[in-house]
Amino acid sequence: MKYINTLLALLIGVVLTVNTPVFADDISDLKAELAQMREEYENRINKLEQRLEQAETTQQQNQTDIARVSAQPISQAVKNSNSFNPAISMVLNGQFSDYSESDDDYELSGFALQGEGGLATEGFSLGESEITLSASVDQLFFGQATVALHDHDGDSEIETEEAFIETLGLSNGFTVRAGRFYSPIAYLNEKHTHSWNFADAPLIYRGLFGNQLSTDGLKLSYLLPTDLFIELGGSVGNGDQYPGSGEQSGIGDWLFYAKTGGDIGINHSWQASVSHWQTSPEDRKYDGGHDHGGGALDSVLFNGDTDISNISLIYKWAPNGNFKQQNITLLGEYFYLDEDGRLNNSAELASYDGKQYGGFVEGVYQFTQHWRTGLRYDRLGSDLRASDDELLTDAGLDFSGFNPQRYSLMLEWLPSEFSRIRAQINHDKSSSHKDNTEFFLQYTASIGAHRAHSF
Amino acid sequence: MNKIIISFLLVIVSSPTIADLNIFACEPEWAALSQELGGDKLTVFSATTGLQDPHYIQARPSLIAKARRADLLVCTGAELESSWLPLLQRKAGNAAIQNGASGYFMATDYVALLDIPSSLDRSQGDVHAAGNPHIQTSPLNILQVAKVLSQRMQNIDTDNADFYQQRWQDFSQRWQTAIDNWQQQAEPLIGIPIVVQHNSWGYLFDWLRLKKIAVLEAKLGVTPTIEDLNKVLKQLKITPAKMVVHAAYQSPRATDWLVSKTGIRKVTLPFTVGGNDQSHDLFSLYDDTIQRLLDANK
8 A cells, every 4th residue: 555655656646747847838838928918018018107207307407497486586696797807808900001192291270280199000919909808896886997009219118098986876967087188079979989980080089189089087967867868067177288288277168068869779879069168378378380491390379269169960870779789879070160369489479369160071881791881071161360370380280271071981890899800081171282092901809807888 | 831740748747647657568478467567557568469570679759759658568588579669778868667666577587497498509599698588388387477577567566466366366367277277188198209390399398298309490499490490301211200389470481381391280379468369368378379389280
């Protein structure tokens, strides 16, 4: 029996061992199938989960973002843009000039040329290199200084073009400025030469101011609280800047101006101004004096009252008011100088009544982002009377009443906001002698702090 | 004559007595946001429109006159207005809007900026030292700015503080719902490769998780040269993009060139309120922006 049992057990064992692989095959198939199915489902679920997760994270990110925003403490500026360093910028300038007539013979009929009033040196010349520093002084003042480096007769000279402090938000529209600044007469006069639209000064600036009028003194301006821009102001100075002259105690020159301006729709903007400047020059010297054979130059001097009135009008156009691509600028200025007094040199004395007037109109068209072209027309006149004409001749003043005229055409390439290459040609009839054709090729580049976009 | 003088004086005397808070917004998005937060308690003026490049504004007489009467400047900051806003501040004779005063509000002071350059050199274009100032392309930034701006209004105009607080709560709720909706709508755009003309879309791309694969302006603010464009063209042959994006106020010349060479889809986005007719307020600005991107992705 024991044997039978053992045999049975063996048989079962054999059967089992024989049969097991058969069962096992089916199961593993099933298993594999199941695994495959599971994998597929898992894949699908994974994908779904991923989508869900994505949606959730989007939602979550959004909510955390919003939560972050809501939780952020208020009124704490993240950054402080104030650094104590002043804004420093420099303008580099150079030009090549070519004239059909020599620049030494240049004359402006009816006007005496002073200071930098003549033509730029022929050939290659380094123009003015200007350095400007500006910053808030404290909570009340803003300070700015511009010094210009230029060559004069082979020497490098440093000239203080502007150096002033100005109140910051004195309130109620008042602003006070003190120091040296370009006088608030006309439109171009307040701008530095490098931001003018042409390579040289308008003839009237040349004739009346020796290029530009500046004031050492005080300026007060008041801006009306109206939607239309209306500014009234005035300045007082020491009166020693040409055409002023002499050391004067107290107020040497004074100026009053009124400006108004605004927009017409989105595309157009304009500004108009009137101004009046007054000074009483003492011993203003005319450089045109002649040598009277004795060796020493016997200069003619002027003493009396000088009044200059100005009216200026500027209009700008840009499609949609967007100046970057295209724009047009039209500018016209007219000056009238009235002088009353006497002329004298060491030998003679004469009463003098002089009127010098004129102006210019210019139009500049920027037709693409990088190119501009412009036209300018200058015209001057004069009516000079003296009790002794000889003194006028000695002063170098042409009293024939000839009307100087000039036509200018320029083309500019602006590689960026910071650089400019300009070509300009003038047909200049400044004096009755001979017409002059003047050609300029000029570069202007600014480095450092971003130049301000004044109107 | 006397009558004229008297009426003139009356104009002068009467104009500053208007009780409203005078807002001078440098860009239309801040004008729109101020309007949302202050409603009829404000008189809002926008110095620029959606079709103007805010870098290239001049300190026009009209802007000086407006700055003179402003109680609160709401501007972008981060040097975006650095060539004209300081001039306005100087010429306006208005203590309220000077740097650091209560009426001086620069939105970028309250947002973490992208694209802060590691080196500053103008040969790289018109680089913004402070970082990308165009924060209005993400509504999350708007929310952040709105909160601080509302607080500022409450501080300046204490009489109406409750009103401003209410407006802010109402706005933030509507705005958060809107953000949820925009993000759901924009989901199909996640990871879409896009070319941009000017590198000013960082905040939008981060928010919607779009992929910027090329910039047409190799140097910031400098019109791309034909070499620059050809480089992009070459790059696109290897990794194609779905669309090219430029702002409505920019000249589309570079974008059009790329479209003509590759047939890529061109998307003109409003960039700010008023950038196109559809974007008349902040909500419609994003509605329209996302719609245009979705349309181009079809």
